[in-house]
Amino acid sequence: MNLFADFEIRIKAALDEIEAVREKRDSLDFNRIVVEPPRDPSHGDAATNAAMVLAKGMGMNPRALADLIGEKLKQDPDIAEVGVAGPGFINIRLSVPYWQRLLATMIRQGTDFGRSTVGAGHKVNVEYVSANPTGPMHVGHCRGAVVGDTLANLLGFAGYEVTKEYYINDAGAQIDVLARSAFLRYREALGEDIGEIPAGLYPGDYLVPVGKALADEYGTKLYGMPEEDMLAIVKEKAIDAMMVMIRDDLATLNVHHDIFFSERTLHANGAAKIRTAINDLTFKGHVYRGTLPPPKGQLPEDWEDREQTLFRSTEVGDDIDRPLMKSDGSYTYFAADVAYFKDKFDRGFSEMIYVLGADHGGYVKRLEAVNRAVSEGKSKLTVLLCQLVKLYRDGEPVKMSKRSGDFVTLREVVEEVGRDSVRFMMLYRKSSEPLDFDFAKVTEQSKDNPVFYVQYAHARCMSILRQAKEAFPDLDIEQLDLASAVMGQIEDPTELALIGKLAEYPRIIEAAALSQEPHRLAFYLHDLASSLHTHWNKGKDSPELRFVNDKHRELTIARLGLVHAVASVLKSGLAITGTEAPVEMR
Known part of the structure; x- marks a missing residue:
């Protein structure tokens, strides 16, 4: 249950009860009405901008309109107090x-509290790490692995x-x-002294x-093979080994993907998927034969000073047109990117999210251009x-x-500080x-x-439950109706x-x-942990x-209901971030 969404509905209903509002209802934009926590908690439990966003359309002073709305809201039995502040903000204090x-x-919803239907079942593809x-x-x-994984969990x-x-x-x-x-390491395994790893090869x-x-x-069979055959075998074995490692x-x-999509499948069967994607763009008028001016700075590998097949990406938001095929008929890297996006779109995703490193900033406009051209505005793309x-x-x-040769491995970081510390931070x-x-x-x-502070809050909740069992040995917490117990009991301002x-x-x-923005969840969990620790102190x-x-x-049982709710939200939020909610910490 979203308190703020609930009161947004109530406020709009109150507005419909005001005759002056009803008369101009068709010309007013209720979508701009927001209900949110006040910046200063001392002002109340919820605040709305309803009067301020509707006053101009009503031809009224915002504070005068706020007073009218406030009078209607005071009739709601769940509202204890209504106040108007500043230019027309309406502050609401809720009843105990x-x-x-x-x-x-x-309490009844447990770790499902907060679960939403705002996504409405829309199919979203989140690609990350890659x-x-x-x-x-x-x-x-x-x-990127943590951000992408947490965002996917959150969605x-x-x-x-x-x-x-x-x-x-x-x-x-x-x-x-x-x-x-x-292959160099293969020669080494056969007893050959390979010396120092040559520049340009992977030294790890x-x-x-x-x-x-x-x-x-x-054995020694790879030595006598034609290089093309040897490389095909070594590639297959090396890629498989690397993917097992990855x-x-x-x-x-604690990152697990649903799909591992191989770029090689785009090049299979004579690059059928790439050809199909280019044909689709051609049919839509986005492909032509032409030349490109040399780009500023270092020339990219796929640039050619001759006529080639180009994507008319400047007409769909890109800075420059992009080559799809080289003059020799081979496909560019970008052509594979187009085919991959089309494959996602054909799989029925209404939104594609790419989580990339900051060094990939140059890909943003070209990916957005591909989305516009391929989906014709039917899908959303976010980088x-x-x-x-x-x-x-x-x-x-x-x-x-x-071990790696030139970088710090992810595994080394996780093994030293722990998975939860890495993910949360x-x-x-x-x-x-x-x-x-x-x-x-x-x-x-x-x-x-922060991660210790939040996890300790959950462990503290579990400790409170154990303390209650020690204080009341006959108490079977699992069998208690904590939801009913809180009614009429939880009323102290700090508890509220x-x-x-x-x-x-x-x-x-x-x-x-x-x-x-998954970081919002981490910040909230820290704030909730702080609220619990403050109340404990x-x-x-x-x-x-x-x-x-x-x-x-009876009061203890009621307060165990509050502890249960805090623990459930902490556990739920930590699960979304991919971290544990410990029962005990030493």
């Missing part, structure tokens, strides 16, 4: 019985039908480099097992760019990995902003460590404030999903506020 009923609803299968995952992939919780997808770039020049690097030790596996299976790396981060992550240990930059800053990740700070057990923070959860879920000074009171059994 309303808060108690809302808390009872939270690293080249040329080695282990490195820390540069980590942030699913908000009512979308979500597919998590990984695009395997297994058809480019980097795969030739991978194969030659693996992770290819040693691939070389050994090739030696075990083929899947394992992602699993350590989320994740800024760099800088690793530190006690303020000092972290050195490179020996990758979300604890907006993805479009750079992130400093300090190994020491994310593992310290203090309130300054905690319920108010819980009530924000459905709104946060919808807002984070619609804006595609007040109980130290005021025994009457403690959750467990061995002299008041």
Whole structure:
């Protein structure tokens, strides 16, 4: 139940009861009405801009209209107080019985509280990570993996039908480099002294097992094969080994994709899918034969100073037209991107989300152009760019990995600080902003460590339940009707404030999903944890506020209902972020 959506409906109903509003109803835009928490909690429990956005259309002073609306709202038994502030904001304070009923609803719904239907079952494809299968995952992939995975979880919780997808770039020049690097390790496995790894090949030790596996299976047979046949075998084995490694790396981060889409399938059967995609664009008038001026700066690999097949992408929002086929008839990398997008569109996705590193900013306009041309406005495309992550240990930059050769692996980071610390901290800053990740700070057990602070709040809830069992040994918490117990009992202002923070959860879920900003959820969980810890600390000074009171059994049971609701929201939110909700922390 979304409190703010509920009162938006009530406010619009109150407006319809005002005769002056009814007379001009057709000319008024009710869609601009917003109900949200006041910036200052002391002003009330909810605030609306209804009077301010409708006053001009009504030809009225905003405060005068606010007074009219307020009089109608005062008739609602769930509203305890209505006030008008500033130029016409309407502040609402809710009744204690309303808060108690809302808390009872939270308890009954458990971890499903906050689940939304705002997505209306729309099919969304979230593609993230999609690293080249040329080695282990490195820390540069980590942030996009967490952001993409959490966003997909969040959209699913908000009512979308979500597919998590990984695009395997297994058809480019980097795969030739991978194969030659693996063949070098094959020679090494057969006893040859390969010396220093030549420049241009992948130097990491992770290819040693691939070389050994090739030696075990083929012996010296690969030596005598034509290079084309040898490379085909080595490519297949190397890609398979790299994808096993990548899947394992992602699993350590609790990232699991529904689909791994191979770029090679686009080139199969004479590149049938790419041909189909280009034919589709041609039919729609987006393809022509022509030449392109040389781009500024370094020339890209697919640029040619001769006539070729081009995508008329400037007519659909791009900066320049893009080559689809080279003069020799071969397809460009971009042609595969077009075919891949068309494949997604043909699979019925109404929205495609790409989570990319900040260095892929140049892809945004071309992808948007492809979407407009292929879907003809029938699908939505969003590109989320994740800024760099800088690793530190006690303020000092972290050195490179020996295993990988030239970077810090994702697995090394997870193994050192733990999956939960990595995931939560990758979300604890907006993805479009750079992130400093300090190994020491994310593992310290203090309130300054966000992930510890939030997880400790859940563990504290579980501890309270155990304390209640100690105070009342005959209490079977699992069998208690906590939803009924809170009615008429939970009424202290600090308890109501905690319920108010819980009530924000459905709104946060919808807002984070619609804006595609999963960091909002991490911030909210930290705020909720702070509210719980603050209330707990007040109980130290005021025994009457403690959750467990061995002299008041019924009040204790009611307050266990509040604890249950807090624990459920924390567990729900942490699950969306892909982190655990611990029962106990030491």
